[in-house]
Amino acid sequence: MANKILIVDDEEMMTELLSDHLRDCGYDTLVANSSRRAISLLQLQPDLIILDINMPEIDGLELCKSIRNHIACPIIFVTARITEQDKINGLQYGGDDYITKPFSLNELSARVAAHLRRDERSKCKPYVLTANNLIVNLSERTVYYGDMQIPFSKKEFDIIEFLMTNANQVFDRERIYEAIWGYDATGDSGVVKEHIRKIRGKLHEITGQDYIETIWGMGYKWNR
Amino acid sequence: MANKILIVDDEEMMTELLSDHLRDCGYDTLVANSSRRAISLLQLQPDLIILDINMPEIDGLELCKSIRNHIACPIIFVTARITEQDKINGLQYGGDDYITKPFSLNELSARVAAHLRRDERSKCKPYVLTANNLIVNLSERTVYYGDMQIPFSKKEFDIIEFLMTNANQVFDRERIYEAIWGYDATGDSGVVKEHIRKIRGKLHEITGQDYIETIWGMGYKWNR
DNA sequence: AGAAAAGTTGACCATTTTTTGATTTTTTAT
């Protein structure tokens, strides 16, 4: 499931450049060319924010300070000023890292990846889900039925994870496709159908049960 | 118990300045005005080392390189030269961070605190790990199977150590690459594949066993 | 400087996963 990155910078050239690169790296991006716009995009719950310090009206530091209490995700500052003061300010205001212009795109994406990964670990979301005798370990990405392990491929597991963490909710194929492949992915949501079939097959073969229900004309749901 | 910080710099002015400030911050400090002195102070097991690169006789990089295998604590380089090359060298030689003169005392102590915090988590790892009849000595960096020593190169050992200390967890090649080479390293994670192959080869030849398991599409894990 | 060891790279192949498209089955509405 692709991570969402919010890029905030008043220069469109810059946001476009970063957005393109990060999308190439497999992330979903949200772009805001002003702090105001950024605030409204926060509702989409980005997983990481790249924040330019120099902006008109509300600058990056102000923005960071005001959202830090509500938003827990990593924030990386981008700045042209290289004074020490900036670094400290950034970190005091609740930033997690800073990077000074000019920087290489690769360095940026390396840091993005590192922060996302670190964040992943510290998020103390439950890492084991259960359903009947099924034990789904999200960190090992394994599924056990009693002693028996049921092997699932990456995409299959992604879908299981998504449906299970949102158990009892119905999602149509489009929605599932978007959740797993990212909403800029170009492709047919027909793949979902096939993956669901594979998942059902494996689960049913071992457990004799059906966990995923089809709601006709609506989508699929994981029955808890 | 206050953390001990070893400050290494040939200029007494500097060591005194840093020492005073860090003591104000509540740390214990050890001061060395030469690399030789530093080496003997290592016996007191500092929790972090601040190391000037420019020093007569043995310079900071040399010192770092020669102690890195025995000392696990974070090392922060201090340098007046601000070339990129220095940064890279510092990190390659086993440093954890660098800071360029002039810097503010606040920034230094902020970084010190950050590194100590990070290190806290990873601490208290044992010096010797075992798996079946395999004995892996982290301080000597040797691997024995019974009486027989299995020779591993540095990178190979690094990978074994990483996987073993996180046994049963799955890491994809990217993660392993990042863990060993550092996240700012530019390079292909395909090297990991090759190292894993070498490690497996050596281990299997001697022990007849497979310790590293491949989880398809997921990565590798050391089976405990 | 030269040899040996370590580290890295890119290509190739086998295997597995993922995707696609055609076809069949099921469900719903008329």
Place this chain on the structure above:
DNA sequence: ATAAAAAATCAAAAAATGGTCAACTTTTCT
């Protein structure tokens, strides 16, 4: 009962992944 829409099935193509090898570069040691 029948047609239309939605979902399931199946097989085969396409893409991604992992293992292996040989060549190449860098580092280390003598």
